Amino acid sequence: MKKTQTSHHDHHPHPHPHHEPRSSSSCAACKLLKRRCGPNCIFAPYFRADEPNKFAKVHKVFGASNVGKILNEVPEEHREDAVNSLTYEAEARLRDPVYGCLGPISYLYRRMAQLQHDLALARARLARYAARGGGGYGGGGSGSGSGCYNGGGYESIHECLPVMWNGFQSEGSNSNCSQLMNSVSPNSGCNGGDFGQAPLLPL
Structure with missing residues (x-):
């Protein structure tokens, strides 16, 4: 009988002596x-x-x-x-082992600077159109009074210019920083290449 009990205990050794047993619901x-x-x-x-x-x-x-x-x-x-x-x-x-998350950040900084530059140009053109029409932003002068000249007539400011990104969020537009962030993909970049191919901007 003792021999049978000894054999029974020896038949079940610990399967993993170096690791604690894991739960079936382990994270x-x-x-x-x-x-x-x-x-x-x-x-x-x-x-x-x-x-x-x-x-x-x-x-x-x-x-x-x-x-x-x-x-x-x-x-x-x-x-x-x-x-x-x-x-x-x-x-x-x-x-990207070289630049990591700084690659997308650098790309977004350059894109933001380009959009701000484009916005400044659009505002300068709009000011020239308003000066030609004599109507300014608030109306008056000839034509429809919007001050935005387009060929043979004057149209509203929003009809003359496309919706543009103004800062982090432009009034009347759904363009914001999160949409700009979501537009970045691993294969995109300023020059169509990898993020790591572009120099970084100082943060």
Whole structure:
């Protein structure tokens, strides 16, 4: 009988003596790190099990311990934004190891400067048209009074000029900074090339 009991205990050794058993509902971080995911895991709310690549990218660029320190220092209501920022920066760094997220930022700065230059030219032309018509912005003078000359007659200012981006958000237009940010893709750039091909602007 003793021999049977000894054989029974020897038949079930610990399968992984160097790792703690993992829960079936472990988050993506604990699965990658091969550790037990406890109820107070700081990664669990932001790195779900069905998004393993999200944490893998962040871990490769920043390291799991650094990400954990950042999340512990950030207030809980801002942690999701912090994780989204880390994920975006990690993806940009993996896509462009030289410039990382500074590539898209540099592109957006140059595009903003170009749009501001175009806007200044359009306003200067509009002022000349208004001076020719004598109507100015508020009406008066010949024609329809809008002061925007177009061939044989005068039209309204909005008919003469296309909708333009004015600063970060122009009045009466849906163009804003988020739309400008969304227009950037990994394959776009000022010269149609990679972000890393363009020189950076000082921040």
